[in-house]
Amino acid sequence: MSDQTHVRTGHDLAPGEEEQHSVGERVLGYVVGLGLALLLTATSFFIAGTDLVWQPSIPVALIVLAIAQMGVHLVFFLHITTGPDNTNNVLALAFGLLVVFLVVGGTVWIMGHLNANMPPMDQIMPMRK
Structure with a gap:
């Protein structure tokens, strides 16, 4: 067993727990x-x-x-602050930004490649005379 005693300080908060502020x-x-x-x-x-x-x-x-x-x-x-109790919030925000970047960037990339790889319209639908 350890001889260390765990003393809770006034600033030790669980994740998601906020300090009490007045209205x-x-x-x-x-x-x-x-x-x-x-x-x-x-x-x-x-x-x-x-x-x-x-x-x-x-x-x-x-x-x-x-x-x-x-x-x-x-x-x-x-x-969102830099406090140690906001680590989960910052990581969730970073992950959300990564997902948005991947979705928007991937969409733009796919649309650009589709535009470059599409055959001209006259090959798809020949003009009727």
Whole structure:
């Protein structure tokens, strides 16, 4: 037998178990997330509809704002953090992204190869005279 005693500290949580927060703290977190999401959305619409921004940089700016928007949603609404109790959530998110990438990438790859390997339409359906 071991002489080690297992003492539960205040920060030791089981997977899926969250620390208790007051309702006010939770609402404040959601309101801050909503404010940031609205700000990023309004900025995206402003950049897309204005001539104040250098035109070739607009797609890059929209991509950056979209990634920031995803980050806000992950942190404030889905509660994905870097804490040790969120390992399962991060792995599930990574697996989900892998599946989406494989499905979308595989579909585009298959459609591209089908288009390149299809015979011309006049060979499939000859023109009637």
